[in-house]
Amino acid sequence: MISRRTLKAKRKDRAGVLRYFLFGAFFFLSFSFSSPRWLHSQTKDSSEKPGSIYTLRVYEDLVIVDAVVTDKQGNPIKNLRPTDFTVYEDNARQTIVTFDVEDLSTRVEASHEAPLPDQPVGGGASRSTPAASLPSEAFQNHRLIILFLDLSSMPVEDLIQAQRTVREFIEKQLTPSDLVAVVVNTATVKILLDFTNDREVLRQTVQRLHLGDSANLAEAGTIDPDVSNTSSEDLSDTFVADETQFNVFNTDRKLSAIEITGKMFREIPQKKFLVHFSSGLSTTGVENQAQLRATIDALNQSNVSLYSVDARGLIAAPPAGDASKGSASGTANYSGKAIRDQYVSIANSQETLTSLALDTGGRAILDTNNLGQVFEAVREDSKSYYVLGYYSSNSRRDGSSRQIKLQVNTPGAHLKYRQGYYAPKSFE
Structure with missing residues (x-):
């Protein structure tokens, strides 16, 4: 026969094992539910950063060029369209995205x-x-x-x-x-x-x-x-x-x-x-x-x-x-x-x-x-000049000098514009 004291000891051991089992299950379930949320927050943050950087890049890389176009007699040439101009930056052709005409004549x-x-x-x-x-x-x-x-x-x-x-x-x-x-x-x-x-x-x-x-x-x-x-003269002693x-x-x-x-x-x-x-x-x-x-x-x-x-x-x-x-x-x-x-x-x-x-x-x-x-x-x-804008295809922020070359498909035309600019520099 098993004494009453022995039965109490066995019940106590079973209660301890059950307690440890419940504690482990609770810990496992807590980690399982919290991990995806933590991973999701990290993924969300990393996905937001490229968007903000991209917006900043587009804003700063817009290059504006003012061009005065004259004929051989120095008279302004009017009624030109964006398709009449070609813009190069460091010998790389650029796409004109903005175009405006200022005419005071x-x-x-x-x-x-x-x-x-x-x-x-x-x-x-x-x-x-x-x-x-x-x-x-x-x-x-x-x-x-x-x-x-x-x-x-x-x-x-x-x-x-x-x-x-x-x-x-x-x-x-x-x-x-x-x-x-x-x-x-x-x-x-x-x-x-x-x-x-x-x-x-x-x-x-x-x-x-x-x-x-x-x-x-x-x-x-x-x-x-x-x-x-x-x-x-001897100025050796002169301050x-x-x-x-x-x-x-x-x-x-x-x-x-x-x-x-x-x-x-x-x-x-x-x-x-x-x-x-x-x-x-x-x-x-x-x-x-x-x-x-x-x-x-x-x-x-x-x-x-x-x-x-x-x-x-x-x-x-x-x-x-x-x-x-x-x-x-x-x-x-x-x-x-x-x-x-x-x-x-x-x-x-x-x-x-x-x-x-x-x-x-x-x-x-x-x-x-x-x-x-x-x-x-x-x-x-x-008197009359054109304002052209383009987004530079060179995305490097190295602060280097970049040369601008502007061409127009009108024979005998003379162009006056700034020849270059300095790229923005990033310190990140």
């Missing part, structure tokens, strides 16, 4: 007798950022001109010449097709006047410019022929300050001001003409290449063409220097080195202006006392 052309509308277009307000109150349609079939005066680095005589040129344009050449904004660079970049065609407001704004307040900062790369050759780093940052600051100006008007999709008055702009070796590249890229992305104007006009380089400086000692005036150094300095300062203009589809007005030629160039380039 049918509107009232320049005349000092042509009246402006009773209600000027644009707010004409002074602000640090451009107004966004006007819809995009308000800028259609208008010539958008941004007058940029660098008050921080131009000598007073050059500023006076630039101010006189702008005033003559406003009084004699402004048309109802023109919308003009005024931007100055002093310690900061400021929009003195937003886009408007109110002649009186523009005249008063330009007249109120305070010239010479912060002018005559050191010019980067300037070679002073008066001290460039002192071979007949000469090293302004190399100052010139590097000073040039970067000037280029950055142009970049900021372009970004200010990025929200306006139409083409903008940035008329930049300066006394030359020299880079210091490779130190300014990064900022120069960033400036060109910002202008292209903002659909801004730079028209550089050398406000110094036609420069004569006397061997002994002009009357504002003392004559140099030594043999530089007699060996030709002094005048050579002057021309090298002038050429270097104009080279940067030319690069900025050509890389953004604009022009450089150099070596002329008729600074008003810049407005004639703007009017000629804006």
